[in-house]
Amino acid sequence: MIKGVKHIIAVASGKGGVGKSTVTANLALALAASGAKVGVLDADIYGPSQALLFGVGDARVQSPDQKHFQPIEALGIQLMSMAFLVDEHTPMVWRGPMVSGAFQQLLTQTAWQDLDYLLIDMPPGTGDIQLTLAQRVPVSGAVIVTTPQDLALLDARKGIEMFRKVKVPVLGIIENMSLHTCSQCGHTEAIFGSGGGEQVAETYQAPLLGQLPLAMSIRLQADQGCPSVLAEPEGLAADTFHHMAAQIVAELTQKTQAATKVQIQFSDD
Numbered sequence: 001m002i003k004g005v006k007h008i009i010a011v012a013s014g015k016g017g018v019g020k021s022t023v024t025a026n027l028a029l030a031l032a033a034s035g036a037k038v039g040v041l042d043a044d045i046y047g048p049s050q051a052l053l054f055g056v057g058d059a060r061v062q063s064p065d066q067k068h069f070q071p072i073e074a075l076g077i078q079l080m081s082m083a084f085l086v087d088e089h090t091p092m093v094w095r096g097p098m099v100s101g102a103f104q105q106l107l108t109q110t111a112w113q114d115l116d117y118l119l120i121d122m123p124p125g126t127g128d129i130q131l132t133l134a135q136r137v138p139v140s141g142a143v144i145v146t147t148p149q150d151l152a153l154l155d156a157r158k159g160i161e162m163f164r165k166v167k168v169p170v171l172g173i174i175e176n177m178s179l180h181t182c183s184q185c186g187h188t189e190a191i192f193g194s195g196g197g198e199q200v201a202e203t204y205q206a207p208l209l210g211q212l213p214l215a216m217s218i219r220l221q222a223d224q225g226c227p228s229v230l231a232e233p234e235g236l237a238a239d240t241f242h243h244m245a246a247q248i249v250a251e252l253t254q255k256t257q258a259a260t261k262v263q264i265q266f267s268d269d
């Protein structure tokens with residue numbers, strides 16, 4: 001257990017650039033809109049992006065007691081990221097063990113305030129660093145973000161396998177950049193292919209939580225530091241995020257109850 005946190009949810013992708021950080025930020029806002037207290041930990045030590053997504057790129061972390069970091073509060077979400085500790089022009093040239101160490105410190109030494117959900121924006125890939133993080137952190141469940149592209153799906157599968165290996169339940173798959181509708185002519189195209197998310201979900205018997213379009217608005221709103229759930233609360237993307245957040249909570253509740261049952265059965269024997 002991490003102090004001040006009820007549930008940790010890892011958001012992972014396998015392949016980079018599929019929209020994992022954008023999805024994490026929007027999911028956090030959707031969970032918060034339902035009344036939960038939510039935090040986001042940016043575990044992408046090399047390329048942190050949550051600070052920009054929440055419009056607090058210049059924020060710097062404080063440590064009044066010299067032991068704990070105060071999370072940065074933005075748009076109602078508690079945030080912690082490497083971006084708050086180092087200069088944005090400082091390249092991270094650390095090796096694996098140092099990265100895991102830094103991450104562990106960000107996770108355990110942040111003074112999280114009474115969180116229902118802490119979303120971890122995992123670094124892309126399924127290498128040693130990711131495996132260590134998945135193993136060391138008491139994760140309640142993982143959400144996998146992918147595009148319908150074969151290459152991304154292959155990596156998403158590796159991500160799912162990785163969480164299975166460390167016995168973290170996969171709460172569902174999110175297919176991002178599914179369809180694109182041309183703003184000029186209205187024609188809709190499946191730029192990265194179609195049906196992939198569904199296929200992976202079926203193979204691993206995990207729910208397909210939702211499909212998000214490849215939309216200029218999602219990118220623009222993210223760049224402006226006001227993700228779609230807040231920028232366009234009545235929009236289709238926001239609606240999809242709210243729906244997905246509700247499903248994640250339902251899956252988590254179900255999985256947690258099932259795990260408790262197993263524990264009770266064990267102790268009865």
Ligand SMILES: Nc1ncnc2c1ncn2[C@@H]1O[C@H](COP(=O)(O)OP(=O)(O)OP(=O)(O)O)[C@@H](O)[C@H]1O
Binds near residue numbers: 044213
């Ligand atoms: N549904 C979408 N429609 C349009 N643009 C999107 C969408 N999702 C994400 N993007 C854009 O795609 C780019 C990559 O997104 P993001 O940084 O969230 O991906 P990522 O998977 O976290 O990448 P990495 O793990 O490599 O940091 C960003 O410019 C983002 O604004």
